[in-house]
Amino acid sequence: MSSNLPKIAWVGLGIMGSPMAENLIKAGYSVTGFTLEQEKLDRLAANGGTAASSIAEAVADADMVITMVPADPHVKAVILGDDGVLAHAKQGATIIDMSSITPQTSIAVAEAAAKAGKGLKVLDAPVSGGEAGAVEAVLSIMVGGEQADFEAVKPILEALGKTIILCGPHGAGQTVKAANQLIVAVNIQACAEAVVFLEKSGVDLNAALEVLNGGLAGSTVLTRKKDNFKNRDFAPGFRIDLHHKDMGIVTDAARSVGAALPVGAVVAQLVASLRAQGDGGLDHSALLRAVERLSGDRVA
Numbered sequence: 001m002s003s004n005l006p007k008i009a010w011v012g013l014g015i016m017g018s019p020m021a022e023n024l025i026k027a028g029y030s031v032t033g034f035t036l037e038q039e040k041l042d043r044l045a046a047n048g049g050t051a052a053s054s055i056a057e058a059v060a061d062a063d064m065v066i067t068m069v070p071a072d073p074h075v076k077a078v079i080l081g082d083d084g085v086l087a088h089a090k091q092g093a094t095i096i097d098m099s100s101i102t103p104q105t106s107i108a109v110a111e112a113a114a115k116a117g118k119g120l121k122v123l124d125a126p127v128s129g130g131e132a133g134a135v136e137a138v139l140s141i142m143v144g145g146e147q148a149d150f151e152a153v154k155p156i157l158e159a160l161g162k163t164i165i166l167c168g169p170h171g172a173g174q175t176v177k178a179a180n181q182l183i184v185a186v187n188i189q190a191c192a193e194a195v196v197f198l199e200k201s202g203v204d205l206n207a208a209l210e211v212l213n214g215g216l217a218g219s220t221v222l223t224r225k226k227d228n229f230k231n232r233d234f235a236p237g238f239r240i241d242l243h244h245k246d247m248g249i250v251t252d253a254a255r256s257v258g259a260a261l262p263v264g265a266v267v268a269q270l271v272a273s274l275r276a277q278g279d280g281g282l283d284h285s286a287l288l289r290a291v292e293r294l295s296g297d298r299v300a
Contacts, residue, residue, distance in 0.1 A: 006029070006062075006064050007030045008024055008030065008031045008063070009032050009034070009066070010049075010058070010068070011035070011085065012078070012099070013035035013068075014040070014068065015239075016098075016127070017035070017040075017068035018043055018044070020134050021033055022047045022048075023137045023159055024156065029159070030050075032049065032050040032052050032062065033049050033050070033058060034052040034054060034058035055084055059085055059088050060090065061090065062093060063093060064095075064096060065089055065094070065095045066095075066097075068099055070099070070242060071099070071101060071242075072101045072105045075105055076105065080109065080112055086120070089120055091118050092118070092119045092120070092121075093120055094149060094153055095109070095113060095123070096157075098127055100127075100174070100181070100242070100245075102174060103144075103178075104171070105174075106144060106170055106174050109122055110122040110170040121149045122149075123144065123149055123173070124144040124174050125141050125144075126173055126174055127140065127161060128180045128184070129161070131237035132224060133161075137161065137162070138161065139160055140165075141163065142177055142180070143164065143172075144166075144171050144173035144174065145169065145173075146169075147166060174249075178250035181243065181249070182247070182261065184221060185247060185267045185271060185284070187219055188221055188284055188285060189270060189291075191221060191222055192229070192288040192290070192291045195229045195288055196291045209222065224237075228288075229285060235282075235283060239281055239283065239284070240271060240274055240286060241275060244268075244275050244280065247264070247268035248268070251264065270287065274289065274290045277290070277293070
């Protein structure tokens with residue numbers, strides 16, 4: 001490991017966090033990780049990282065602390081808790097929260113870090129691209145915070161993603177991520193409806209999706225998810241449970257600023273309905289299952 005690179009602590013080694021941390025190791029960074037599942041810690045160690053037994057141990061010597069956890073309560077516990085990142089981070093460390101949460105929580109984290117009196121710097125940096133984007137290090141990363149702090153960590157973010165943009169002050173990254181999740185959910189729903197329509201019409205689905213994806217109807221969503229649709233393979237790259245959480249964020253945030261989301265509100269309800277039917281642990285491409293049910297199909 002190159003000794004002049006910043007030392008990184010990574011908290012949260014889930015579907016996204018594990019491959020992202022591994023990409024930093026491949027880029028030559030020293031990464032110490034903490035998560036609740038022992039098998040994820042074993043995976044990190046097997047890939048050249050160091051497993052820690054607590055947040056305190058993980059962040060003690062870290063120049064950069066990256067958190068990637070499911071939702072607001074986890075961020076509050078991991079960063080703001082009595083035994084969390086702020087309590088144990090060293091003087092002058094930078095905290096990059098890559099979780100997808102409410103803008104208000106990101107702002108609260110930045111304010112708490114400023115009050116900690118350790119010269120801590122904070123960025124919110126949620127991502128888009130799903131598990132495949134994390135594995136391939138081609139994520140889109142939307143960042144909120146100070147320009148100088150962003151420039152300082154950009155080389156680290158470049159090991160994780162392809163499109164890395166500072167979107168504004170603290171919380172701005174989360175606002176853009178909320179808009180991203182709105183677009184993705186509506187896009188998946190439209191693709192799912194098209195798949196059911198095509199199949200019920202007796203059209204060759206492979207041929208149809210190929211030609212559609214080559215025209216104006218084409219999208220990253222269709223490119224990434226067409227095999228999920230064709231094979232009915234809904235192993236989670238991004239779980240419905242998490243997209244349900246994100247649709248709550250975007251509908252709440254839009255309401256607070258007076259933005260109407262008529263289509264988004266309907267899709268948010270469809271996501272909630274799919275989750276209520278027991279499909280919360282499936283990939284968000286499983287919105288296809290909801291369309292099938294509405295169309296009178298028996299869904300296993």
